[in-house]
Amino acid sequence: MPYPVEQNAKFAAYAHPERLVSTEWLAAAIEAGDLDGGKLVVLESDEDVLLYETGHIPGAVKIDWHTELNDETTRDFVDGGAFAAMAAAKGISRDSTVVIYGDKSNWWAAYALWVFTLFGHEDVRLLDGGRDKWIAEGRATTTDKTAPAPAEYPVVKRNDAPIRAFKEDVLAHFGRPLIDVRSAEEYTGQRTHMPAYPEEGALRGGHIPTAASVPWARAAAEDGTYRSRPELEALYLGEAGLKEGDDVVAYCRIGERSSHTWFALKYLLGFDTVRNYDGSWTEWGNAVRAPIARGIERGTVPSAP
């Protein structure tokens, strides 16, 4: 890690405290001029494509999950060439420390961080509490567009296997824990999309059999920060029944909310093998013969078709 890791009691309890920074830490780093020179790069990743333009952390660069991280044609992420071009244009080098923040308790920030991790970017961190906490604390924002000096970023082949699960992986995963991070209504099959969100075309409602329901927001406190380690342990080890060393797959609707949970399991609780199934319900709920459980019961491991 080329950039100093924040030391505080809350972060120290996490398995990988180097993956989070606080608003105080970031404000001090900006104050100290650390954003000059590309060693530290701050990215804002929001659901709303215009939110950055209404005011952002001074020096932060916008990244749009939809147009810059997703491939325009195939339902997949960009390839190494497109990622390198995107990163370089934002002033990011391979050894830059990248801090990502965003709206909605960092959903889209965690998603962007997960994609950076697919490309093996080593030092990428989340701003604990995200955009809302920064603004709630009355910290500086600006509408001045950041014009980063272009950097050089190598073309790196995306390595999906360690942290990304495909449908076939999930079918082969039965017998090991799955976490469904969607709302209770989506889990039971009452609805196929988030309350107040567009219907995104899943034909069937319900959940992947045996998945435990832990809506993503339960990992976040009221101020959008992650809950403390003991609270997260009560949630995932206690309620959801995960055990140390478990191989876990998390999913939601398209993989964005489950990135938030993936981060908590991987970096805050220290599970080595956690994969995000980004096909999630929009794939599973449409897939022919994919087994589905409805209602509040987790269901049982399906027998082979």
Place this chain on the structure above:
Amino acid sequence: MNTSALPAALAEIVDDFQALTEPDRLQLLLDFSRELPELPDRLKDHPELMEQVVECQSPLFLTIETEQPDGGPESVRLFFKAPPEAPTTRGFAGVLHEGLDGLTPAEILAVPDDMPELLGLTRAITPLRMRGMTAMLGRIKRKVAALPLHS
């Protein structure tokens, strides 16, 4: 499709968007989000009079009212509410407000359902997000179509 089928104010907005490069179109949408008028007090205090458009990613509420000045044609007034942290949704509402507010029911009903695609934002905003604006226009048209007929 060209803009000749659109009401004058809306056609002008579409022309403005089309004359710009993609990043400038986003900036123009942001300007519309800033210009969306506040709700009048009588609606501010009565959220139950507004309807939510659930297809929008962020909460958007809208309602319509009609006015008929003496002897003049009936005109439709549009009212929208969306939070400041949802500028894209506010921008869509701003475009529809400036383009449609004060028109007659027949003029609004004649607006093509795929008018949002004319703004040239689909690539930058993505088809998924554009669906919110199409849904908003659809909701306005359904509410106008349901107005009681006047002789």
